[in-house]
Amino acid sequence: MNEHQQTLWEFMQQQSDKLLVQTMQHIGLTFISLFIAVLIGLPLGIYITRKKQLSGLVLGIAGVLQTIPSIALLGFMIPLLGIGAKPAIVALLLYALLPIIRNTYTGITGVDATVKEAAVAMGMNKWQVLFKVELPLAMPVILAGIRTATVINVGVATLASYIAAGGLGEFIFGGISLNNTNMILAGAIPAALLAVLFDFLLSLVQNLNFKKVKGAVKVAPVVLLVLSCLYFIPSAYGSKLTAGFTPEFMGRQDGNLGLISKYGLKIHTIVINDAVMYKAAQEKELDVISGYSTDGRLKAYDLLVLGDDKKIFPPYYAAPIVREDALRKFPELEQTLNKLSGLINDSVMTELNYRTDYLHQTPERVAKDFLEAKKLYKPDRGGNEGVVRIGSKIFGEQYILASMYTMLIKGYTNYNVATKTGLGGTKIVFDAMTNDQIDVYPEYTGTGLLAILQAAPQTVTRLQVSKDSTYNYVQREFKKRYKIKWLKPIGFNNAYALMMRQAQAKQLGVKTISDLKRYLDSK
Amino acid sequence: MIKVERLVKTFGTTKAVNDISFEVNAGETLALLGTSGCGKTTTLKMLNRLIEPDSGTISINGKNVMEQEPEALRRSIGYVLQNNGLFPHYTVAENIAIVPNLLKWDKAKTDKRIKELLDKLHLFKDYFNAYPGELSGGQQQRIGLARALIADPPVLLMDEPFGALDNVTRTKIHHEFKELDELKRKTIIIVTHDVQEAFELADRIALMDKGRIVQIGTPAELLFYPANDFVKDFLKEQHLQLELKTIKLTDIWQYLPDTGKKINTSQVPASAGIWDALDSYKFYPRENINILNQQSKEVRSVTFSQLMSAYSHYKNHQPHE
Ligand SMILES: Nc1ncnc2c1ncn2[C@@H]1O[C@H](COP(=O)(O)OP(=O)(O)OP(=O)(O)O)[C@@H](O)[C@H]1O
Ligand SMILES: [Mg+2]
Numbered sequence: 018m019n020e021h022q023q024t025l026w027e028f029m030q031q032q033s034d035k036l037l038v039q040t041m042q043h044i045g046l047t048f049i050s051l052f053i054a055v056l057i058g059l060p061l062g063i064y065i066t067r068k069k070q071l072s073g074l075v076l077g078i079a080g081v082l083q084t085i086p087s088i089a090l091l092g093f094m095i096p097l098l099g100i101g102a103k104p105a106i107v108a109l110l111l112y113a114l115l116p117i118i119r120n121t122y123t124g125i126t127g128v129d130a131t132v133k134e135a136a137v138a139m140g141m142n143k144w145q146v147l148f149k150v151e152l153p154l155a156m157p158v159i160l161a162g163i164r165t166a167t168v169i170n171v172g173v174a175t176l177a178s179y180i181a182a183g184g185l186g187e188f189i190f191g192g193i194s195l196n197n198t199n200m201i202l203a204g205a206i207p208a209a210l211l212a213v214l215f216d217f218l219l220s221l222v223q224n225l226n227f228k229k230v231k232g233a234v235k236v237a238p239v240v241l242l243v244l245s246c247l248y249f250i251p252s253a254y255g256s257k258l259t260a261g262f263t264p265e266f267m268g269r270q271d272g273n274l275g276l277i278s279k280y281g282l283k284i285h286t287i288v289i290n291d292a293v294m295y296k297a298a299q300e301k302e303l304d305v306i307s308g309y310s311t312d313g314r315l316k317a318y319d320l321l322v323l324g325d326d327k328k329i330f331p332p333y334y335a336a337p338i339v340r341e342d343a344l345r346k347f348p349e350l351e352q353t354l355n356k357l358s359g360l361i362n363d364s365v366m367t368e369l370n371y372r373t374d375y376l377h378q379t380p381e382r383v384a385k386d387f388l389e390a391k392k393l394y395k396p397d398r399g400g401n402e403g404v405v406r407i408g409s410k411i412f413g414e415q416y417i418l419a420s421m422y423t424m425l426i427k428g429y430t431n432y433n434v435a436t437k438t439g440l441g442g443t444k445i446v447f448d449a450m451t452n453d454q455i456d457v458y459p460e461y462t463g464t465g466l467l468a469i470l471q472a473a474p475q476t477v478t479r480l481q482v483s484k485d486s487t488y489n490y491v492q493r494e495f496k497k498r499y500k501i502k503w504l505k506p507i508g509f510n511n512a513y514a515l516m517m518r519q520a521q522a523k524q525l526g527v528k529t530i531s532d533l534k535r536y537l538d539s540k
Numbered sequence: 541m542i543k544v545e546r547l548v549k550t551f552g553t554t555k556a557v558n559d560i561s562f563e564v565n566a567g568e569t570l571a572l573l574g575t576s577g578c579g580k581t582t583t584l585k586m587l588n589r590l591i592e593p594d595s596g597t598i599s600i601n602g603k604n605v606m607e608q609e610p611e612a613l614r615r616s617i618g619y620v621l622q623n624n625g626l627f628p629h630y631t632v633a634e635n636i637a638i639v640p641n642l643l644k645w646d647k648a649k650t651d652k653r654i655k656e657l658l659d660k661l662h663l664f665k666d667y668f669n670a671y672p673g674e675l676s677g678g679q680q681q682r683i684g685l686a687r688a689l690i691a692d693p694p695v696l697l698m699d700e701p702f703g704a705l706d707n708v709t710r711t712k713i714h715h716e717f718k719e720l721d722e723l724k725r726k727t728i729i730i731v732t733h734d735v736q737e738a739f740e741l742a743d744r745i746a747l748m749d750k751g752r753i754v755q756i757g758t759p760a761e762l763l764f765y766p767a768n769d770f771v772k773d774f775l776k777e778q779h780l781q782l783e784l785k786t787i788k789l790t791d792i793w794q795y796l797p798d799t800g801k802k803i804n805t806s807q808v809p810a811s812a813g814i815w816d817a818l819d820s821y822k823f824y825p826r827e828n829i830n831i832l833n834q835q836s837k838e839v840r841s842v843t844f845s846q847l848m849s850a851y852s853h854y855k856n857h858q859p860h861e
Contacts, residue, residue, distance in 0.1 A: 129625075129628075131621060131622075131623045131624075131625040132625050132626075132627055132628065134590065134621065134625060135619075135621050135624075135625030135626070135627070136627070136638075137590060137614070138588060138590055138614055138619040138621065138625075139614065139615070139619070139638045139639050139642065139687070140611045140612070140613075140614035140615030140616075140639060140642050141611070141638075141642060142611050145642070150627060153629045154627075154628065154629055
């Protein structure tokens with residue numbers, strides 16, 4: 018237990034910069050939305066005390082808004098307001114409205130009628146009655162509403178990171194997707210503490226006597242504004258360009274951590290869901306994003322992969338891996354599979370992925386077109402000298418490769434082919450292979466290194482330097498441990514990558530990550 | 541000073557005030573007397589336009605109130621609420637200073653005036669910064685009175701100002717009220733359902749029932765010349781006491797014997813009621829009290845039985861009863 022706390026503490030210390038930024042963003046989001054909610058809710062609450070027939074309708078609408086699940090509400094906001102702070106603030110303020118309107122209404126309605134009448138009888142006009150009598154007397158109830166709204170907002174603000182608005186949710190959801198308990202706690206504990214702290218502070222204000230409340234209410238707008246401004250402090254530096262990274266990328270050594278430690282890259286970064294990231298880049302809401310180097314969306318959205326000149330992203334070179342007994346059983350297999358080696362580079366693979374993912378062409382057609390273009394395609398010989406079993410993982414690129422291998426084997430040898438495509442993740446395909454269910458499938462060196470061999474961090478750092486060292490290492494280890502052979506690499510590298518819009522990269526003269534850093538550091 | 545003509549106010553189907561007319565002269569105190577729900581408060585609130593009448597006219601100091609700006613009108617009329625209506629979030633001093641602040645008096649003037657009033661109302665300066673919640677009911681009512689008096693309005697409307705008090709405190713406040721020079725030059729309408737209070741404080745009484753004025757006149761007129769059975773019944777329970785208060789020693793002066801024995805030195809003024817004379821007997825054998833007739837400068841010394849027989853002579857010579 019002690020050891021566990023230690024590591025959480027270490028994590029928080031190590032990430033203290035980010036923790037501070039996220040905390041400030043969190044407080045900022047909470048209070049910007051609270052401030053606006055008060056600006057809207059208070060007058061609206063007052064208004065419905067004057068027009069009682071509207072009170073049911075207004076409170077009803079505010080009540081319905083509050084029952085919309087937070088994620089759904091944030092979802093509704095994206096088409097209306099895009100991503101980032103705006104939709105998050107609007108969603109938060111909608112949640113904060115009900116307690117503020119309701120308590121303003123109840124507070125003012127609850128003011129002793131005799132006291133109100135006395136105020137009128139003394140010759141106060143309606144504004145004087147409102148500001149000198151009704152609001153001060155309703156203040157404890159109104160403050161209770163603001164207190165409720167604050168606590169709700171601190172909680173809901175954790176979800177703001179879904180739509181790239183920052184806050185402690187970055188750690189919480191990053192931690193969940195990286196299965197990193199420390200990271201989850203580093204976000205969840207401060208968020209809980211903030212809720213408790215604000216609740217406590219507001220309870221103090223609420224219990225002040227009338228004299229002091231007067232003072233407190235006067236400084237409140239200033240305090241709210243100052244707290245709101247916290248949101249903007251983090252974004253005030255390095256804001257020439259904005260980067261959007263997935264939570265997973267944020268937390269990985271071969272991701273943002275490496276960008277900071279190896280490149281010293283200082284860029285205003287927001288955390289964003291993979292699904293909206295590419296679109297946001299295309300719509301110029303983001304300038305730099307994290308992604309996969311052969312993702313079809315690169316082409317769909319006209320993005321450029323920045324060169325990783327310091328090699329922080331380990332190479333994920335694709336190559337077919339084959340059981341050694343299958344190589345013995347099918348002597349012609351190795352040379353047939355190697356026909357593809359070196360033929361498909363990153364941009365070719367991206368193009369092929371684009372055709373399946375975006376143009377919705379079948380993998381078979383894409384594979385055949387490619388082989389024909391390379392003059393490698395031969396019709397099926399209808400061989401019957403044994404069946405080669407080909408596997409693949411469950412995404413487009415693997416289907417295409419499996420189709421190409423099928424066609425090559427059928428065209429160049431007398432073996433027949435059975436395909437077992439769409440095998441879940443790495444673990445499932447690889448288990449199928451070690452259990453002699455398949456003979457061959459395309460794998461990536463990085464995956465082999467990290468997911469299958471589970472290499473120690475020092476080893477990873479050592480090997481990361483070059484494509485060949487990783488390849489040689491996995492080849493050697495697979496042979497030793499599993500009697501599986503890595504054939505020649507196909508040529509492309511499906512690794513993490515930083516991307517920018519082609520046009521912008523060209524305009525800024527950025528080709529590599531180092532170029533990007535130089536641009537950001539220049540004044 | 542105040543002239544009300546044919547005032548009507550209906551709430552839904554309730555005729556709260558049904559065709560009321562009366563006049564109050566400058567410096568006079570009129571009591572609106574009647575049982576709960578007879579329309580006293582409604583009548584009073586129409587005078588400073590807290591309630592707008594359905595029909596009828598009200599003029600104060602010759603000016604139609606409907607033609608004045610309500611806020612300005614209200615600032616010029618002192619108003620004491622039925623439940624005092626002090627602001628719980630204001631200190632005593634702030635409560636009293638409400639109207640001066642609305643009138644934008646300077647602070648020194650306001651402070652001086654508050655001190656003066658609190659002095660007259662026997663409230664200590666210690667209470668200056670207390671909140672109403674920290675004061676007793678009687679103190680709160682005095683603060684309510686001070687608040688109404690602060691800007692020295694010529695007209696004062698009071699809605700059961702002493703309603704929530706115990707008898708002892710109320711009697712004490714009644715005395716203070718009568719003594720307060722501040723009030724002597726004001727035109728006052730005081731609402732009450734307490735017959736004693738009306739008789740004690742008012743120059744004239746308007747007895748109301750179901751939104752109408754049944755009889756309006758001096759206490760003696762109501763007592764000795766009741767307009768109908770309602771008035772008679774209304775006063776019946778406390779009739780003797782009211783009589784003893786209403787009939788002054790001057791009224792029975794002619795029936796008082798002059799014994800010439802003026803032993804003790806304290807004197808009851810003849811302008812006082814019989815009740816006060818009775819009050820000053822200590823009740824030991826053959827006790828005399830001295831009564832001073834201010835007009836003739838004559839002093840008569842009478843025993844209890846002599847006083848009582850003078851009262852009975854007086855009664856026998858009255859036309860009614
Ligand atoms: N705002 C109102 N809405 C409806 N009815 C009202 C309203 N104010 C007064 N009434 C009714 O008008 C009648 C007269 O009320 P009012 O307050 O003038 O009586 P009151 O003589 O002051 O009685 P109390 O001695 O109990 O204060 C009552 O029947 C009361 O129910
Ligand atoms: Mg009343």
